[in-house]
Amino acid sequence: MTEKKKILTYCKECLMPHTRPRQTFNENGVCGACDWNKEKKNKIDWDRRWKELEEVCEKHKRRNKGRHNVIVPYSGGKDGATIAYMLKNKLGMNPLCITIRPPLEEEIGIQNIQNFIQKGYEHLMITPNREIDKLIDKDNFINRGIPMHAFMISVQTAIYRASLIYDIPFVMYAEEGESEYGGSKNLRHKKTYAKEEGIKYYLSGLDPNTYTKKFRKDDLFWYTYPSDDDLKNRDLPELYHWSYFREFVNYDHYLIAKEHCGLLEKTERNQGSIENFSVTDTYLIRLYYYLMYLKFGFGRTTMEVTNEIRRGSMSRNQAINIARKFDGEPPDENHIKKYLEYYSMNENEFNEVIDKWANKNLFYKNNENTWTPKFEIY
Numbered sequence: 010m011t012e013k014k015k016i017l018t019y020c021k022e023c024l025m026p027h028t029r030p031r032q033t034f035n036e037n038g039v040c041g042a043c044d045w046n047k048e049k050k051n052k053i054d055w056d057r058r059w060k061e062l063e064e065v066c067e068k069h070k071r072r073n074k075g076r077h078n079v080i081v082p083y084s085g086g087k088d089g090a091t092i093a094y095m096l097k098n099k100l101g102m103n104p105l106c107i108t109i110r111p112p113l114e115e116e117i118g119i120q121n122i123q124n125f126i127q128k129g130y131e132h133l134m135i136t137p138n139r140e141i142d143k144l145i146d147k148d149n150f151i152n153r154g155i156p157m158h159a160f161m162i163s164v165q166t167a168i169y170r171a172s173l174i175y176d177i178p179f180v181m182y183a184e185e186g187e188s189e190y191g192g193s194k195n196l197r198h199k200k201t202y203a204k205e206e207g208i209k210y211y212l213s214g215l216d217p218n219t220y221t222k223k224f225r226k227d228d229l230f231w232y233t234y235p236s237d238d239d240l241k242n243r244d245l246p247e248l249y250h251w252s253y254f255r256e257f258v259n260y261d262h263y264l265i266a267k268e269h270c271g272l273l274e275k276t277e278r279n280q281g282s283i284e285n286f287s288v289t290d291t292y293l294i295r296l297y298y299y300l301m302y303l304k305f306g307f308g309r310t311t312m313e314v315t316n317e318i319r320r321g322s323m324s325r326n327q328a329i330n331i332a333r334k335f336d337g338e339p340p341d342e343n344h345i346k347k348y349l350e351y352y353s354m355n356e357n358e359f360n361e362v363i364d365k366w367a368n369k370n371l372f373y374k375n376n377e378n379t380w381t382p383k384f385e386i387y
Contacts (some may be wrong), residue, residue: 011373013385020191022387023315024328028305028371031192042191046319049256061200062254066100069179077105079179082168084108084290085118087184090125090270091262092147092251096181097130098269104350105177109167109231110136111160111291112146113347114321117273118290124271135171137163137231141224144303145232146293147352150307154300154366155213156348157293159232162217165207167231172246173239184257185250186210204234204249259287259316281338283331292347295340302337303367306384310336332386339379 017026020040027034035040069078079096083089096102105160108122109116126132142159149158173178185202187210196202196210208216218233226233251257263286266272274286280295281302288294288309302308314328323331349359351375367380375381 011381011383014383015387016371016384017386020315022325023318024307024311024325024332025191025315026307026311029191029307030305031187033040033191033194040191041194042189042315043319045188045197049204055257060258063100065179066096066102069177070102073103073177073179077103077175077177078345079104079181080168080172080175080177081106081181082109082164082183083122083125083132084111084164084358085121085125086288086290087259087262087266087272087286088122088251090266090272091182092183093130094265094269095127095255097358104130104181105175106130106132107171108132108134108169109132109160109163111157111293112139113292113351114141115289115292117275119288120271121271123150124273128270130270133171135163135167135231137167138228141228141232143351143353144224145220147354150352151362151365152215154304154362156296157291158212158215160291160293162212163231165204165211166217166234169204169246169248170231170318173235173243178244179249181249181251182248183250184252189252189257190315196250200249200253202250204240204246204248207248213264242327258320259277261323262319263287278335280344281335283313283335287313292344293351295344296348299339300363300366303363303372303380306368306371306382307332308336308338329386337382337384 017028020043021038022043023044023130025040025041026285035044042288050137072078079091079102081093081096081104083093085108089106092296093104093106094141096104122132137159145159145162146157160214168180172178172279185196188197196206208214220229220232248387271333272286275289276285278285279288279296283339298309311332314331317323345359349356372380372382
């Protein structure tokens with residue numbers, strides 16, 4: 010057994026390591042997300058920001074009088090449900106909730122969508138080309154270690170197109186992840202973000218319109234942004250984050266969605282996670298977080314316990330013990346069978362890709378041929 014070493018540098022307050030992309034630490038060894046958490050609690054005037062939201066809502070009520078006036082991207086989870094509930098019941102908006110159907114959908118995610126609809130929310134479901142899904146995802150799984158990039162693209166591009174098609178230029182996404190979890194500070198105090206910023210921070214810098222070189226343009230409608238000509242004389246989508254207007258607390262969203270929107274949780278926790286109520290839309294998310302763990306040395310559990318530390322519901326020592334136990338759990342056999350079928354791979358081909366993206370500075374293969382961390386979580 011290889012002795013674990015203190016290879017990673019961790020935030021002094023939470024458990025996020027320096028390997029998170031675009032992560033920064035201040036002179037006291039505190040990460041950007043913890044810095045932002047303090048700013049949210051001590052410096053942000055949330056009453057003023059709520060008034061800003063009321064003003065935005067009133068503007069779009071006037072513009073779209075008598076019809077839908079805001080789009081809420083909704084995956085079937087707690088965040089979109091909570092945002093739709095708040096916009097409709099606290100701000101008097103008429104939201105159109107749009108789900109981009111991911112590949113390999115989970116049954117509980119589908120049920121949560123149905124429960125949400127039954128609570129009185131108007132809803133549209135977009136299913137992008139499934140063959141293109143597979144081709145984009147397989148390409149990115151092999152060449153970039155990102156197993157569900159097609160879905161990540163269409164959550165941005167299809168929503169952008171839907172905003173134009175239905176003439177609803179007000180779009181409300183959930184959290185601004187760079188600030189909330191650690192990364193670039195560029196969007197921290199911005200009320201809206203441009204599609205170019207979405208490409209940079211949410212699509213790993215890969216412009217989805219480059220896929221027109223690989224596939225027929227007609228097959229890429231939901232995966233690409235409109236051309237400049239298509240945008241002439243149009244009101245461009247205003248892309249907002251809910252976290253700009255209201256302090257973003259994951260657990261609060263779970264409670265609201267459960268009480269008001271019919272959210273169901275699993276009877277057991279998710280693999281590699283301590284939660285049973287988040288990321289229940291697609292089976293591919295388990296592979297996504299496992300690869301993140303192998304590339305950067307932290308996975309879904311670390312993200313969850315850092316949130317709990319900042320919320321004040323968990324000590325750092327408790328978080329260390331939990332992360333050591335659960336972070337980086339590999340997908341089980343049932344999940345892997347789904348992945349092999351989806352990517353049209355055999356098990357050896359699949360494992361070669363996993364091995365390719367495992368960070369050899371952080372992991373080694375043990376006697377059971379399993380990737381094992383060299384690093385100590387401390």
